[in-house]
Amino acid sequence: MTNTIDDIGISTTGERRAVVAAPGVAPGKDWVIVARGLKREYDMGGEVVRALRGVDLAIGRNEYVAIMGPSGSGKSTLMNLIGCLDSPNGGEYWLNGQLVSAMSDDALARVRNKEIGFVFQTFNLLPRATALQNVELPLVYAGIPADERKRRATEALDSVQLGPRLHHRPNELSGGQRQRVAIARALVNRPSILLADEPTGNLDSTTSQEIMRVFEELSRQGQTVVMVTHEPDIAAHARRVVVLRDGVVESDERREKFVDRVGIAHATTKVAHD
Numbered sequence: 001m002t003n004t005i006d007d008i009g010i011s012t013t014g015e016r017r018a019v020v021a022a023p024g025v026a027p028g029k030d031w032v033i034v035a036r037g038l039k040r041e042y043d044m045g046g047e048v049v050r051a052l053r054g055v056d057l058a059i060g061r062n063e064y065v066a067i068m069g070p071s072g073s074g075k076s077t078l079m080n081l082i083g084c085l086d087s088p089n090g091g092e093y094w095l096n097g098q099l100v101s102a103m104s105d106d107a108l109a110r111v112r113n114k115e116i117g118f119v120f121q122t123f124n125l126l127p128r129a130t131a132l133q134n135v136e137l138p139l140v141y142a143g144i145p146a147d148e149r150k151r152r153a154t155e156a157l158d159s160v161q162l163g164p165r166l167h168h169r170p171n172e173l174s175g176g177q178r179q180r181v182a183i184a185r186a187l188v189n190r191p192s193i194l195l196a197d198e199p200t201g202n203l204d205s206t207t208s209q210e211i212m213r214v215f216e217e218l219s220r221q222g223q224t225v226v227m228v229t230h231e232p233d234i235a236a237h238a239r240r241v242v243v244l245r246d247g248v249v250e251s252d253e254r255r256e257k258f259v260d261r262v263g264i265a266h267a268t269t270k271v272a273h274d
């Protein structure tokens with residue numbers, strides 16, 4: 001199967017540049033994420049660590065983006081800001097047309113529960129809870145009644161082929177199956193964006209490829225995905241690769257043809273940032 005840039009709804013370079021370069025102006029509805037001059041500094045008792053020094057990034061609906069870069073370049077810091085787990089010290093962050101960089105912690109938590117699904121390297125499942133109970137958890141917080149919780153959690157687990165493992169606890173599942181539970185939990189609130197910070201970091205290469213197929217399928221169904229990875233063969237599944245270095249975007253390339261399961265080579269074009 002071939003995919004063109006039109007098929008996957010990636011906008012043109014000029015539009016992306018314009019959307020980033022319009023401070024104070026709300027982005028149009030096609031942009032899930034717009035970051036303008038995003039900064040995050042940590043004050044370590046007098047010494048200031050500049051984790052992000054002005055990140056400009058616009059991500060459109062249905063994009064599948066990999067974030068790469070050396071250790072310490074700011075990838076997790078950026079994911080935490082995008083995921084509304086943290087607030088920036090400077091710049092603007094718009095999520096789905098809402099200016100979240102200026103929100104209070106309470107408002108941020110509400111946006112996070114509604115808009116964001118997060119998948120971590122270490123799965124972060126509750127060890128004593130079954131797969132079904134783990135996936136139901138975000139729905140408990142959202143105040144969804146028990147019947148509907150069960151139905152929606154079962155559906156989410158079915159969508160990652162874990163229908164037959166509903167009542168297993170994490171220690172009764174393989175690493176790949178645990179990560180599938182975490183993906184189902186991230187999806188159960190139907191978030192507008194799925195964020196994953198090194199989702200295959202604890203998995204062997206066969207299992208990693210299996211998890212990548214899950215992300216690819218979600219992306220094919222229209223889910224917006226942003227994933228941090230150190231591994232080029234994992235990043236090769238994404239359609240756009242953003243490289244951070246020293247807290248800024250060093251390069252941003254999208255693939256006209258991304259690597260498919262039999263390893264077709266891909267063409268790349270730069271995404272302009274200034």
Ligand SMILES: Nc1ncnc2c1ncn2[C@@H]1O[C@H](COP(=O)(O)OP(=O)(O)OP(=O)(O)O)[C@@H](O)[C@H]1O
Binds near residue numbers: 042049069
């Ligand atoms: N809570 C914190 N307090 C102080 N400094 C921090 C904190 N979190 C991150 N940093 C610093 O900010 C910089 C960016 O860290 P970050 O975790 O975003 O890097 P990363 O690109 O995710 O690295 P890795 O690939 O190792 O996960 C690093 O220099 C780090 O030491």
Ligand SMILES: [Mg+2]
Binds near residue numbers: 075076077
């Ligand atoms: Mg990190």
